[in-house]
Amino acid sequence: MTGPSTPVLLHNGLLIDGTGGEPVTDGAVLIEDGFIRWAGPSGELRLPALPAPARRIDVHGHTILPGFIDCHVHMAAPGGALSHAELAAMPASLRIFLAAPRMKLTLDAGVTTARDLGGADAGHREAVESGLLPGPRLLVAVAMLTPTGGHGDFRAATDNGENDPVMGHLADGPTECRRAVREVLRKGADCVKVAATGGVWSPTDHPDDDGFLEDEIRTITEIAAGHRGTKVAAHAQGRGGILNAVRAGVASVEHGYAIDDEAIDLMLERGTFLVPTLTTANTDPDPQKVAAWAYEKKKHWQSVARRHIPHAITRGVRVAMGTDCGIAEHGTNLRELAYLVDCGMTPMGAIRAGTSEAAELLGLAHEIGTLEAGKRADVVVARGNPLAGITALGEPANIRLVMKDGVVFKDLDGRVA
Numbered sequence: 312m313t314g315p316s317t318p319v320l321l322h323n324g325l326l327i328d329g330t331g332g333e334p335v336t337d338g339a340v341l342i343e344d345g346f347i348r349w350a351g352p353s354g355e356l357r358l359p360a361l362p363a364p365a366r367r368i369d370v371h372g373h374t375i376l377p378g379f380i381d382c383h384v385h386m387a388a389p390g391g392a393l394s395h396a397e398l399a400a401m402p403a404s405l406r407i408f409l410a411a412p413r414m415k416l417t418l419d420a421g422v423t424t425a426r427d428l429g430g431a432d433a434g435h436r437e438a439v440e441s442g443l444l445p446g447p448r449l450l451v452a453v454a455m456l457t458p459t460g461g462h463g464d465f466r467a468a469t470d471n472g473e474n475d476p477v478m479g480h481l482a483d484g485p486t487e488c489r490r491a492v493r494e495v496l497r498k499g500a501d502c503v504k505v506a507a508t509g510g511v512w513s514p515t516d517h518p519d520d521d522g523f524l525e526d527e528i529r530t531i532t533e534i535a536a537g538h539r540g541t542k543v544a545a546h547a548q549g550r551g552g553i554l555n556a557v558r559a560g561v562a563s564v565e566h567g568y569a570i571d572d573e574a575i576d577l578m579l580e581r582g583t584f585l586v587p588t589l590t591t592a593n594t595d596p597d598p599q600k601v602a603a604w605a606y607e608k609k610k611h612w613q614s615v616a617r618r619h620i621p622h623a624i625t626r627g628v629r630v631a632m633g634t635d636c637g638i639a640e641h642g643t644n645l646r647e648l649a650y651l652v653d654c655g656m657t658p659m660g661a662i663r664a665g666t667s668e669a670a671e672l673l674g675l676a677h678e679i680g681t682l683e684a685g686k687r688a689d690v691v692v693a694r695g696n697p698l699a700g701i702t703a704l705g706e707p708a709n710i711r712l713v714m715k716d717g718v719v720f721k722d723l724d725g726r727v728a
């Protein structure tokens with residue numbers, strides 16, 4: 312790690328600043344005290360903007376981008392086939408230790424901010440914030456709020472006891488929902504996650520099943536909004552649950568696989584984001600590793616997503632990048648960009664979804680998501696030109712330099728170290 316003391320000038324690279332504006336060949340970014348002081352064409356940089364002792368780092372042949380933002384991860388989950396029974400049997404401390412290398416992998420993939428939608432508590436955020444662990448800046452939901460038998464209820468059919476509180480916080484009816492949302496806020500949640508439908512991996516429900524009903528979700532969004540505007544993200548895959556969640560005022564529909572025109576109209580009207588988690592949707596289930604029922608469900612919902620998500624993108628629903636890494640393999644986060652392009656986005660649109668649009672969804676657009684003067688110095692230097700080949704960003708070896716708050720966490724070419 313290199314501290315933020317010496318000003319650094321990255322120059323001679325292709326600059327894509329995250330705003331969606333024209334890329335700049337021979338772009339430059341000046342970083343000082345953890346913030347971006349200046350960004351633009353190298354030729355326009357004039358003293359006294361450039362402090363005399365600044366270290367000049369030539370990044371020819373590379374692209375300078377904002378640090379990426381993944382709006383949907385689970386650091387507590389292993390990536391790949393998820394066995395809830397195994398997770399439930401694991402000592403809590405081991406679950407937390409296992410999250411540390413996953414956070415590092417995520418940062419190395421070019422993700423400098425991540426929203427954890429269930430499983431990671433405020434301690435994960437604080438461990439990163441304090442410098443104890445390298446990782447992306449975290450926003451945590453602590454646990455998913457779920458109705459009995461819903462997507463976050465992982466008890467076996469014969470079990471009448473407590474649900475694992477890390478996996479899902481049970482609540483039924485508006486009164487219990489009030490208490491549940493206050494409970495996760497008390498534990499330091501930055502955002503709230505609700506189960507608006509069943510899911511692919513939960514054994515006793517289905518993506519077409521409703522989770523919380525509209526009145527339950529509305530109660531949750533109202534309480535959350537009253538806590539400094541905390542936003543609610545809804546796990547919503549089937550059509551009915553997507554509509555319930557959007558009508559109840561959530562900030563984002565997560566997955567949204569069966570999104571249709573009625574939901575799209577409402578989302579456009581309200582500015583609701585879609586986080587399509589295509590990395591997970593496109594991960595083929597391994598028939599050797601997953602149960603037959605899970606295999607069938609997964610294949611079916613993959614095809615639903617492939618039919619519906621491109622239509623939502625074509626119609627201009629706001630999209631923020633999220634992967635569900637933890638269900639998908641950790642560190643593969645930026646593969647999502649190519650999947651978004653496959654669904655009809657331009658490469659520049661996909662980059663915006665992973666930077667400025669994601670920052671908007673997280674309520675952090677004033678701090679991160681673009682390379683503009685005054686923003687935090689979250690910067691990625693990637694090999695090649697992603698506008699000519701977006702898939703390259705999905706390969707962590709092409710992410711040569713990662714800086715967060717001006718501190719260098721990855722520097723494969725030894726440019727700064």
Ligand SMILES: [Zn+2]
Pocket residue numbers: 383384385428635638
């Ligand atoms: Zn998830």
